[in-house]
Amino acid sequence: xxxxxxxxxxxxxxxxxxxxxxxxxxxxxxxxxxxxxxxxxxxxxxxxxxxxxxxxxxxxxxxxxxxxxxxxxxxxxxxxxxxxxxxxxxxxxxxxxxxxxxxxxxxxxxxxxxxxxxxxxxxxxxxxxxxxxxxxxxxxxxxxxxxxxxxxxxxxxxxxxxxxxxxxxxxxxxxxxxxxxxxxxxxxxxxxxxxxxxxxxxxxxxxxxxxxxxxxxxxxxxxxxxxxxxxxxxxxxxxxxxxxxxxxxxxxxxxx
Amino acid sequence: xxxxxxxxxxxxxxxxxxxxxxxxxxxxxxxxxxxxxxxxxxxxxxxxxxxxxxxxxxxxxxxxxxxxxxxxxxxxxxxxxxxxxxxxxxxxxxxxxxxxxxxxxxxxxxxxxxxxxxxxxxxxxxxxxxxxxxxxxxxxxxxxxxxxxxxxxxxxxxxxxxxxxxxxxxxxxxxxxxxxxxxxxxxxxxxxxxxxxxxxxxxxxxxxxxxxxxxxxxxxxxxxxxxxxxxxxxxxxxxxxxxxxxxxxxxxxxxxxxxxxxxxxxxxxxxxxxxxxxxxxxxxxxxxxxxxxxxxxxxxxxxxxxxxxxxxxxxxxxxxxxxxxxxxxxxxxxxxxxxxxxxxxxxxxxxxxxxxxxxxxxxxxxxxxxxxxxxxxxxxxxxxxxxxxxxxxxxxxxxxxxxxxxxxxxxxxxxxxxxxxxxxxxxxxxxxxxxxxxxxxxxxxxxxxxxxxxxxxxxxxxxxxxxxxxxxxxxxxxxxxxxxxxxxxxxxxxxxxxxxxxxxxxxxxxxxxxxxxxxxxxxxxxxxxxxxxxxxxxxxxxxxxxxxxxxxxxxxxxxxxxxxxxxxxxxxxxxxxxxxxxxxxxxxxxxxxxxxxxxxxxxxxxxxxxxxxxxxxxxxxxxxxxxxxxxxxxxxxxxxxxxxxxxxx
Numbered sequence: 001x002x003x004x005x006x007x008x009x010x011x012x013x014x015x016x017x018x019x020x021x022x023x024x025x026x027x028x029x030x031x032x033x034x035x036x037x038x039x040x041x042x043x044x045x046x047x048x049x050x051x052x053x054x055x056x057x058x059x060x061x062x063x064x065x066x067x068x069x070x071x072x073x074x075x076x077x078x079x080x081x082x083x084x085x086x087x088x089x090x091x092x093x094x095x096x097x098x099x100x101x102x103x104x105x106x107x108x109x110x111x112x113x114x115x116x117x118x119x120x121x122x123x124x125x126x127x128x129x130x131x132x133x134x135x136x137x138x139x140x141x142x143x144x145x146x147x148x149x150x151x152x153x154x155x156x157x158x159x160x161x162x163x164x165x166x167x168x169x170x171x172x173x174x175x176x177x178x179x180x181x182x183x184x185x186x187x188x189x190x191x192x193x194x195x196x197x198x199x200x201x202x203x204x205x206x207x208x209x210x211x212x213x214x215x216x217x218x219x220x221x222x223x224x225x226x227x228x229x230x231x232x233x234x235x236x237x238x239x240x241x242x243x244x245x246x247x248x249x250x251x252x253x254x255x256x
Numbered sequence: 257x258x259x260x261x262x263x264x265x266x267x268x269x270x271x272x273x274x275x276x277x278x279x280x281x282x283x284x285x286x287x288x289x290x291x292x293x294x295x296x297x298x299x300x301x302x303x304x305x306x307x308x309x310x311x312x313x314x315x316x317x318x319x320x321x322x323x324x325x326x327x328x329x330x331x332x333x334x335x336x337x338x339x340x341x342x343x344x345x346x347x348x349x350x351x352x353x354x355x356x357x358x359x360x361x362x363x364x365x366x367x368x369x370x371x372x373x374x375x376x377x378x379x380x381x382x383x384x385x386x387x388x389x390x391x392x393x394x395x396x397x398x399x400x401x402x403x404x405x406x407x408x409x410x411x412x413x414x415x416x417x418x419x420x421x422x423x424x425x426x427x428x429x430x431x432x433x434x435x436x437x438x439x440x441x442x443x444x445x446x447x448x449x450x451x452x453x454x455x456x457x458x459x460x461x462x463x464x465x466x467x468x469x470x471x472x473x474x475x476x477x478x479x480x481x482x483x484x485x486x487x488x489x490x491x492x493x494x495x496x497x498x499x500x501x502x503x504x505x506x507x508x509x510x511x512x513x514x515x516x517x518x519x520x521x522x523x524x525x526x527x528x529x530x531x532x533x534x535x536x537x538x539x540x541x542x543x544x545x546x547x548x549x550x551x552x553x554x555x556x557x558x559x560x561x562x563x564x565x566x567x568x569x570x571x572x573x574x575x576x577x578x579x580x581x582x583x584x585x586x587x588x589x590x591x592x593x594x595x596x597x598x599x600x601x602x603x604x605x606x607x608x609x610x611x612x613x614x615x616x617x618x619x620x621x622x623x624x625x626x627x628x629x630x631x632x633x634x635x636x637x638x639x640x641x642x643x644x645x646x647x648x649x650x651x652x653x654x655x656x657x658x659x660x661x662x663x664x665x666x667x668x669x670x671x672x673x674x675x676x677x678x679x680x681x682x683x684x685x686x687x688x689x690x691x692x693x694x695x696x697x698x699x700x701x702x703x704x705x706x707x708x709x710x711x712x713x714x715x716x717x718x719x720x721x722x723x724x725x726x727x728x729x730x731x732x733x734x735x736x737x738x739x740x741x742x743x744x745x746x747x748x749x750x751x752x753x754x755x756x757x758x759x760x761x762x763x764x765x766x767x768x769x770x771x772x773x774x775x776x777x778x779x780x781x782x783x784x785x786x787x788x789x790x791x792x793x794x795x796x797x798x799x800x801x802x803x804x805x806x807x808x809x810x811x812x813x814x815x816x817x818x819x820x821x822x823x824x825x826x827x828x829x830x831x832x833x834x835x836x837x838x839x840x841x842x843x844x845x846x847x848x849x850x851x852x853x854x855x856x857x858x859x860x861x862x863x864x865x866x867x868x869x870x871x872x873x874x875x876x877x878x879x880x881x882x883x884x885x886x887x888x889x890x891x892x893x894x895x896x897x898x899x900x901x902x903x904x905x
Contacts, residue, residue: 013258013262013275013276013277014275014277014509016265016271016272016274016275017272017509017510018272020511021272021509021510021511024511024515025279025507025509027561027563028279028507028560028561028562029561030561030895031557031561031562031563031895031896031897032558032559032560032561032895032897033895033897033899034892034895034897034898034899034901034902035894035895035899035902036892036893036894036895036902037893037894037895038894039593039894045593047593047894057271057272058265058266058271070894071893071894072893072902074902075901078901078902079902081901082899082901082902086561088277088278088279088509089277090277216263217263217266217267
């Protein structure tokens, strides 16, 4: 049995898929692509697919990770190509590697989010971020499966800064007219904690410290995941697997 | 208009249902097409998407180069509120276009409980609710599906109704609309409706007038234009092998109610169950051939990646070569984790070899049978001739082969039914548990009885019957529950699932109603009625009060439409809509029911003159063909698809 690791993106309108939607779509794509999947034993055999921390419903991602096990050896580049063809547009394979051992989950303990806030002035956002970073603790309410829970969102935030590109294309509600609009964009590295701090929680924290209320729903994109080094940067989780041969699908990472 | 919708999506539940992007969905440029259809299944996306009828028509229409078909579904109340607040119209999920911009708006009704959702979609689409208020700018609203066999209750709201199979009908309607548009749309909306109606295969309610007797019954229904015929006939697609649709079934991103690929293995049923509208209006039986089934499964699995194949029909084990089909498919897909299921099987057509083939490559699901009536007497009335001995023999064999669970479906409120008929359901369930324990030597046997309220339907022998009132149904179900629980040792292994009788009464009103019911539907919708098929949204009180306000001025009421028995000479609201069934035969079959006389199946005994074949110029098409499914080689490992990119890696 061979184990392969896949990095993929969730883009465009597919950001509205839930993790369960993505998992089902992936399993069907693996079957359509004819990947010789390994199955679990027992009463209800399932293909061996393991997921690592999926991006929440409503968020897009350029860096999602999954591991699959196959019964015949497959070429990682062929897997990346064939699977990408079988997946719907918007779920795009970025890279596949043969697992060189170790645990992929152990190589991911943080991620980088880009949060677009149309209608929020970048300077106002900057002031809110300063207040957030200066606070020793920011308690926000989170809806978990056990009900409402208070968590400290500040503890998970490694860094946060406002990106200095301030015009994005937006759509007016009602007539759908397009135009450009000043837009605050936040780039933030968040440490994996229990429970996990999501973009929504970061926005709640900004509301708590600076009463920041975006006029339209924010759009969050996960840009990278990996291991946080001492300087707060993320290390690519495939580094150990990729040597000596590199396998990519050759598909450029462009959104819809 | 996705850009208009996108800001609303983070604020609604399950936003994925509104984004489209299904595998095998078609996208076309608006400008490159001439005739544009919007198809709707008037229920939530998760229910509507797997609907085979919509999927088939969607694909057939999109195969035409100059035709565009897109889909829309009922939006949930949270989305509806936001759409109204932000002035976003009803949209298609394919390219997010406004429904009001299409030439035709086709709505498929499997059940009458979707009527309020039709009104809501029309209103959200800014299409006038009433057909007579529409202008040349508005789509032609076409209804289809089984409920279209009596479209009178929604005749105010639809422009046309098509009875029967849609494959050829949608293409013919498309041709007529294309020709009319190419001529420059002469005569406007009225002319295109007349052209459709004069074919005799499209019913245009506004071209017919209904006259009533002083006592409220219908006197007659007559065309008000000399260009349209007195009767409108149903459509029948012959030779299913010529129509292997859907070839590329839609696979949603969202979870749906049927997570499987479906192949219709035959259409029609002549078992003759007297309560069953589907069995009456879809005659004659037309089988798909074993090779046709095999080819559809192979193609469909490669196109979808589903792990289960459902072999659909009204009674799947009745296919003349069901054993060869299931064995052939199980052989082909050995080792690929591809399961097979037969959604509806009769006890008398079922055997353990069949069950074993079904579970060979997939999960072993529970067994489900539908005796429908608790007593032998009642089963003679409804012509569902399965004996308790058959049932006990079958479940004993299943339990000794490792099955642990059986589900039994029944109806309550059937014509001539007494308390005692219903109480015998408890006895049957207890006998199943006893037989199961004996056959398996185990105690953990389960039997679930599921009971639905009977609703008399048009074009069936029970169309004249009085519907049982909800209080009687509820009281019988209460007594049944007591009888099940009376023996604790057996009763704890019996589960019971049922709904109260109230929704059935409203379904009865909508099923056998006439044009006077339109105003009731409209009032219920105006008062907030949506998703009436969902118990959490259905309000009996709303329907009862709307019926009282709207019908009493007309001298009729809810009971008049539901619990009143009709006599032989009454003009029924759907008499001018021809399902092929001879009304005299239906009446004699109704009398046979009351006399507890059975009627055999014409596939195995001589024709009993129900009238369909000569009236529709059709004939039964059944095997056996004697042919077998050859192995396809090679199938993949762990997948039904073989990809050379992964061979010998």
